[in-house]
Amino acid sequence: xxxxxxxxxxxxxxxxxxxxxxxxxxxxxxxxxxxxxxxxxxxxxxxxxxxxxxxxxxxxxxxxxxxxxxxxxxxxxxxxxxxxxxxxxxxxxxxxxxxxxxxxxxxxxxxxxxxxxxxxxxxxxxxxxxxxxxxxxxxxxxxxxxxxxxxxxxxxxxxxxxxxxxxxxxxxxxxxxxxxxxxxxxxxxxxxxxxxxxxxxxxxxxxxxxxxxxxxxxxxxxxxxxxxxxxxxxxxxxxxxxxxxxxxxxxxxxxxxxxxxxxxx
Amino acid sequence: xxxxxxxxxxxxxxxxxxxxxxxxxxxxxxxxxxxxxxxxxxxxxxxxxxxxxxxxxxxxxxxxxxxxxxxxxxxxxxxxxxxxxxxxxxxxxxxxxxxxxxxxxxxxxxxxxxxxxxxxxxxxxxxxxxxxxxxxxxxxxxxxxxxxxxxxxxxxxxxxxxxxxxxxxxxxxxxxxxxxxxxxxxxxxxxxxxxxxxxxxxxxxxxxxxxxxxxxxxxxxxxxxxxxxxxxxxxxxxxxxxxx
Numbered sequence: 001x002x003x004x005x006x007x008x009x010x011x012x013x014x015x016x017x018x019x020x021x022x023x024x025x026x027x028x029x030x031x032x033x034x035x036x037x038x039x040x041x042x043x044x045x046x047x048x049x050x051x052x053x054x055x056x057x058x059x060x061x062x063x064x065x066x067x068x069x070x071x072x073x074x075x076x077x078x079x080x081x082x083x084x085x086x087x088x089x090x091x092x093x094x095x096x097x098x099x100x101x102x103x104x105x106x107x108x109x110x111x112x113x114x115x116x117x118x119x120x121x122x123x124x125x126x127x128x129x130x131x132x133x134x135x136x137x138x139x140x141x142x143x144x145x146x147x148x149x150x151x152x153x154x155x156x157x158x159x160x161x162x163x164x165x166x167x168x169x170x171x172x173x174x175x176x177x178x179x180x181x182x183x184x185x186x187x188x189x190x191x192x193x194x195x196x197x198x199x200x201x202x203x204x205x206x207x208x209x210x211x212x213x214x215x216x217x218x219x220x221x222x223x224x225x226x227x228x229x230x231x232x233x234x235x236x237x238x239x240x241x242x243x244x245x246x247x248x249x250x251x252x253x254x255x256x257x258x259x260x261x262x263x264x265x
Numbered sequence: 266x267x268x269x270x271x272x273x274x275x276x277x278x279x280x281x282x283x284x285x286x287x288x289x290x291x292x293x294x295x296x297x298x299x300x301x302x303x304x305x306x307x308x309x310x311x312x313x314x315x316x317x318x319x320x321x322x323x324x325x326x327x328x329x330x331x332x333x334x335x336x337x338x339x340x341x342x343x344x345x346x347x348x349x350x351x352x353x354x355x356x357x358x359x360x361x362x363x364x365x366x367x368x369x370x371x372x373x374x375x376x377x378x379x380x381x382x383x384x385x386x387x388x389x390x391x392x393x394x395x396x397x398x399x400x401x402x403x404x405x406x407x408x409x410x411x412x413x414x415x416x417x418x419x420x421x422x423x424x425x426x427x428x429x430x431x432x433x434x435x436x437x438x439x440x441x442x443x444x445x446x447x448x449x450x451x452x453x454x455x456x457x458x459x460x461x462x463x464x465x466x467x468x469x470x471x472x473x474x475x476x477x478x479x480x481x482x483x484x485x486x487x488x489x490x491x492x493x494x495x496x497x498x499x500x501x502x503x504x505x506x507x508x509x
Contacts, residue, residue, distance in 0.1 A: 066379050093385040104380035121384045 015078055017042050017175055017207050018063050023072035025062060032058050035072070036233065040207060042174070047218045048211045050228030051253065051262065056211040057101060059228070060177050063209060064098050094122050097168035097206075098177040103160050105152040111163055112148040115139065115170045122171060135170060141203075142166045142196060158189040162196070169200060176201075178210040182217050194220045215254050219243075227253065229262070269470045274389065275463060278397060281390035291395035292402075299361045299396065300403030300458075306360060307353050307407060308414050314352045315344060315415040319422040337423050338437035344419060345446045349411040351498055354457035357400075357407070358490035362465045365396060366486035369469025370479045378470070388470070396462035401455045408454025412447065449505045456501070457494045464490045 016039040025033045032055040040046055040063075048056040061067045062074055065081040074081045076092050084092060106114050115135045119128040139145045142162040144155075152160055161181060168176055181197060182190035194217045201208055210221050218225060219239040227234045227242065227250050236242040236250060243254065252260030319340050323333040369392055372378050378388050420434045465486040472482040 061379070064383060066382055090385065093383065096383065098380070098383055100376040100380060102375045104376035106377060106380075118384055121386055 016040055016075070017044075017077060019075040019078075020063070020069075021073045021075060023062065023069040023074060025058065025067065025069050033062070033069070033233075038063075040209065042207055043205065044207050045201065045221060045223035046209045047222040047225050048209070048228055049213065049215060049218045049225060049253070051230075052213065054228040054230050055233075056228045057179050059233070060098075060179055060209060060211050064096060064177050065092065090122075094171055095174040096177070097171060097173035097175070099161075099164045099168045099179060099181055101179040101183060101211075103152070103164040105160060105163055105167070107152050110149050110151055111139065111144055111155070114152070114163060114167050118167055118170050138166045138170045141169075141200060158185055158193070161185060161189075161193055165193070165197065165200070169204065169206075172204055173206055175207045176209075178208060180211050180213070182212060182214055190214065190217055191220075197221065269467065271463075271467050274393065274467050274470065277387070277389040278393045278463070281387050281394055285387060285390045287398055288391065288395050291391070292398045295396050295399035296403055299364070299399055299462075300357075300407060303357055303360050304407070304410065307356055307411055310356055311349055311352050311411045311415045312418040314348055315340075315418040316422045318343060318348060319419050320426060323427055333427055334429070335437075336427060337419070337429060337434040338441035340419050340423075341416060341434075341438040342441045342446065344415045345412055345442050345450050347498070347502075349415040350408050350450050350454045350457065351494070353407055353411040354404070354454065354461075354494050355491055357403075357458055358461050358494060359487050361400075362461045362486045362490045363483040365462055365465035366469045366472070366483045367479055369466050370472030370482040373470055373472050374474050374478065392470075393462060393466045396466065397459060400458040400462050404455035404458030405451050407458070408451050411454075412450060445508065449501070449508075453498065453501055456497060460493045460497065461490045464493060 018038070018040040020036055020038040022035045022037060023033055024031070024035060036059075048059060050056055058067065062069060065074065065076070068082055076084075079088055079092075081092070106117060109117055112135060115138060116128050116132075119131055119135070123131075136145060136148075139148065142165055144159060144162055144166060147155055147159065152163065155163070165178075165181065168178075178197060181193050185193065197208065197210070198221065200206075208221075210218075212218050212221070219242075222239045222242070224238060225236045225242040227236050227245070227247075229249055234245070234247060234250065236245045236247075242250065245251070249261050252262050319336060322336045322340050322343075326333040326336055369378075372392070378392070381388050381391055416438065420431055420438075423429050423434045424431050468482040468486040468489070472478050
């Protein structure tokens with residue numbers, strides 16, 4: 001396995017909201033990241049694209065603190081995520097939202113309860129009662145205010161995705177991770193979901209990191225792109241820069257060609 | 266990456282008990298959902314197990330001793346010390362063990378466990394501990410019920426099939442069964458039922474992706490829980506025998 005070398009993405013603002021320092025991670029002898037560096041600043045929109053199995057979701061979970069690096073560190077506002085004090089950990093959790101690839105909705109709870117549960121757990125039961133209007137506002141923002149009492153299994157795939165987004169945003173996080181927000185959705189719904197993500201980012205000003213396989217949606221979302229291949233993570237810059245990126249693998253992936261340096265993965 | 270082992274699950278669950286306490290609301294929910302909704306199947310199965318025990322014991326005693334008057338006493342002892350609690354626990358292992366493994370496995374595959382972690386919720390405290398506490402409580406209560414149903418059925422079958430009176434059965438029961446038999450039975454019930462959520466959550470949390478993964482997790486959960494119950498029964502029987 002080729003070692004993975006990351007590049008530092010420095011957009012030159014204040015201190016990074018997330019920083020990966022020489023992080024390495026692997027599973028069962030398979031190396032996903034090696035000495036990987038990354039900086040992400042307040043207000044950034046980073047899109048990770050690339051073929052399935054290239055480690056995009058793993059990188060996302062590492063940044064969210066769901067995985068621990070085998071070496072190196074993941075810093076959140078300068079603090080190592082693996083050694084956060086209880087207070088900082090709570091602050092970190094309140095500032096981070098995530099849409100999971102399979103939505104990860106709590107299927108024994110209704111649409112409304114899925115959001116209330118988040119506030120209950122992070123801020124307490126009383127806060128959840130006091131912030132009923134915030135829950136309704138968030139559900140209204142994603143167009144789900146008419147299905148409050150439905151269970152996730154009773155709503156469509158697009159609505160489930162929107163519920164996942166609403167749950168990720170209900171605490172008004174400063175950093176939101178979207179893992180394949182358009183997976184399994186038709187092109188129209190996909191476009192609507194991405195527009196909604198952008199609209200909500202504009203409204204609440206969060207930093208976002210999105211994983212997708214869909215180049216059209218990547219261009220729509222990207223402040224910056226990173227194209228991930230098994231063995232390598234390439235910083236390709238803005239959507240326009242990515243389109244013109246010289247690496248033949250990037251061009252093959254963008255065009256979706258079967259023939260080229262990328263084998264069928 | 267942190268891999269769940271059975272030992273780590275046990276340690277993390279117990280640690281979370283002391284650090285975060287028990288979610289009482291969840292315990293009550295599981296008590297109803299896991300245990301009391303299994304009551305009907307337990308009542309039916311232990312009743313038939315008791316009836317078969319009386320009939321078989323009578324048949325063999327008549328064959329060997331030409332007298333089945335000792336059947337009520339021996340059967341009562343067997344029911345209280347072994348039959349009711351073991352049959353009840355094996356039934357629960359099949360019914361709720363499979364359900365827990367499938368539910369937790371599905372939660373793992375659909376990233377719900379990751380979602381819990383991101384909310385700062387300890388999955389051992391949220392998923393394992395309430396089920397464990399609910400099953401420990403249910404184990405005691407269901408053991409009591411299983412014993413009562415078993416003994417009642419045994420008494421009815423004795424009067425119907427062995428031509429012995431209810432009073433005779435009760436006298437034999439009092440002579441053969443000691444209070445500590447019932448105490449040990451309740452301890453066994455709690456421990457047997459406590460094994461089920463631990464084993465099932467372990468297989469759920471280590472479930473491989475896909476429908477096949479969930480299927481394998483549920484099968485392993487039921488088989489392993491059943492084996493654990495039988496082995497633990499042997500160990501406890503040895504330990505408790507030293508108290509007589």
